[in-house]
Amino acid sequence: MEEEKPKTRKIIHIDMDAFYASIEQRDHPEYRGRPLAVGRSEERGVVAAASYEARRFGVRSAMPSVRAKKLCPHLIFVPSRISFYKSVSAQIHAIFHEYTDVIEPISLDEAFLDVTENKPQIELAVQIAREIKQKIRERLGLVASAGISYNKFLAKIASDYRKPDGLCTIHPSxxxxxxxxxxxxxxxxxxxxxxxxxxxxxxxxxxxxxxxxxxxxxxxxxxxxxxxxxxARGIDPRPVEAERIRKSVGCETTFERDLTDLGDIMDEINELTEELLRRISRHSFQGNTLTLKIKFIDFVQKTRSITVDHKLFRSDEILSLTRKMLEEPELTGQPIRLLGLTLSHPPEYLTDTPDGQLWIPFKEL
CATH class of the missing domain: 1.10.150.20 (5' to 3' exonuclease, C-terminal subdomain)
Structure with missing residues (x-):
């Protein structure tokens, strides 16, 4: 008897186009067609999101607001409404659930859907993607891009291929x-x-x-x-995970003035450690990889990580590991504007990059 071949998966990646900025332009007609940034405009502010009109000037998310205003002097800044963005994201996910419950959220504005078996029993995944895009536009007044393929890697690449308002399918052939x-x-x-x-x-x-x-x-x-x-060979066996297990707990602080004194830095590390322990307790989380994040005055960001063979839950041990990471020459000598600590599980494919940074797939720390 001939062995049955495994069914080719039908994966869709939905990515909302300029999500935060598009919501603000939708809700404020006077902003439509104009360069807009979500975030704080003051000296130490950072752009959280930029409209496509702003991107034409080179404005990007995570860019210092001062630089964004130099690139686009007539840039409009609006404050972030993160709780409202979350509510809009929930409405988008309600549309997803009309087709499948196998949904893996990546962030508020993007998700993977496995529609191999879908509720309306539509044969073509591209038809499902087209309907989802149309419903998001008609019900919410927003635009999404969609990528369709047989695995997550290619579906993600496809969704970026023709943005904004993109629809791209990459067939196995x-x-x-x-x-x-x-x-x-x-x-x-x-x-x-x-x-x-x-x-x-x-x-x-x-x-x-x-x-x-x-x-x-x-x-x-x-x-x-x-x-x-x-x-490189089109292989990505990772499934769409409908229930994502919490993999990390972290906290960070941006300072009103840059830190240069080691004593001040350690004082802040002590406070971050206590906050991290509170969050660990709140989420009943256990992990054994500690990551230190530092952003300097020039916005260059460095991270260092240490993995131990047991769970980290004592403040003295977390402080000791943090001090050890701070001893690296590259992490001292410059004014610091942000510090962060994260506790996580080390993925099985964890490795050290050539510059000593912890590498976790799909996000360069």
């Missing part, structure tokens, strides 16, 4: 050609530091990436090289 032409910067999990590393090795596209062996990629990138090897 098209995957090799699509990936081969993909710039290495477009691979999920490749940020600026990793892209520079790839370029130094002569790797600029998916085609060039595929030419290298698994051993070579592991040698240069650690265990995450396994993921790069698979992505």
């Amino acid at each position: 098209q995957a090799d050609r699509f990936i081969s032409e993909l710039p290495i910067e477009s691979f999920w999990g490749v940020g600026k530091v990793t892209a520079q590393k790839f370029h130094s090795l002569g790797i600029h596209t998916g085609k060039e990436l595929k030419e290298y062996s698994l051993e070579y990629l592991i040698h240069h990138f650690g265990k995450v090289g396994i993921l790069y090897y698979k992505f």
